[in-house]
Amino acid sequence: MLSRTLFLKTNFISSTLNDKGGILQTLSALQNLMNNYATEVTFETKPFKLHKLESGPSTTVTVTKKDAMKYIKHLLLIRRLETAAGNLYKEKVIRGFCHLYSGQVPLGAGVAFAAKYLGSDGVCFSLYGDGASNQGQVFEAFNISKLWDIPCVFVCENNGYGMGTSAERSSASTNYYSRGDYIPGIWVDGMDVLAVREAAEFAIKHCAEKGPIILEMVTYRYSGHSMSDPGTSYRTRDEIQVVRQTRDPITSFKERLTGSELLTNEEIKEIETDVKKVIDEAIKQAKSDKEIGLDELTADICYNFLEKNIRNVLPWNHLTHKRVGKTLNEN
Ligand SMILES: Cc1ncc(C[n+]2csc(CCOP(=O)(O)OP(=O)(O)O)c2C)c(N)n1
């Protein structure tokens, strides 16, 4: 499954021994190496399945210690934030609807078209679920994207259910990676962090040269579709438990990192403590901040708002756009 890049250590040891820096320095460098374990590791990802492609992403992937720490931190942050949002909704602190995230397929194709039209080298990722994949708008977006070879990566997150309906009951074909017909596709184990990274990199390169591509990321959701879906009426608690125990992307990634000695248990614990602190502080701040004004309802919709007015309930009673926060690229 995995192979440690021992050559790195060997190179480092021989250069340390050759630099005549003294035995103490060499010993301390060796001690550091033993403490720090490997600096990068090569793994085998889960296999990919290909549609209309002669070759796919590499199943041999190398991850550096720095990247591994970044990935595990992001994964933990996302999970903790989503869990916190869910809990705050249940406590009635977050009101209204609470869907934990969403996407629009034709809009993504439009953004990708703009990148091609403006010659910006940009690529757009457009994400949708297995449930959404059966809508007509998805096939319209597929058609125009391939017709004009638009650099769009369509990502179907196949978590087995569209709200409470299983993929088998809603989709005539559950091979979502081949449902673009004339668009190449890749089946990816979405629970394998490094397979996802590799497939994403492959897709970016592919679509810059050859147009759109579909990535089917096979995954699972532990919670319901939204807060009004308890998530247990259409599947057994056992099913959820089995996925948690055997396929969880964070648990399996952690096991890979410690098993290959890229990270120690202590280093992971440290990241977990940091993440917990970040989310706890964010919750505290969100709870103590005063409620934002109604005028912020129309704030920061676009970076460069070209239209003067925003449509309101009545056409003559329009709203105006306002800038409050900084955009990501300004930070
Ligand atoms: C254009 C549109 N049609 C229908 C709906 C109603 N709707 C909300 S979620 C959903 C199914 C979503 O399934 P999936 O994409 O697999 O998401 P998951 O349930 O896995 O979170 C539907 C049909 C909608 N929100 N928008």
Ligand SMILES: [Mg+2]
């Ligand atoms: Mg789904």
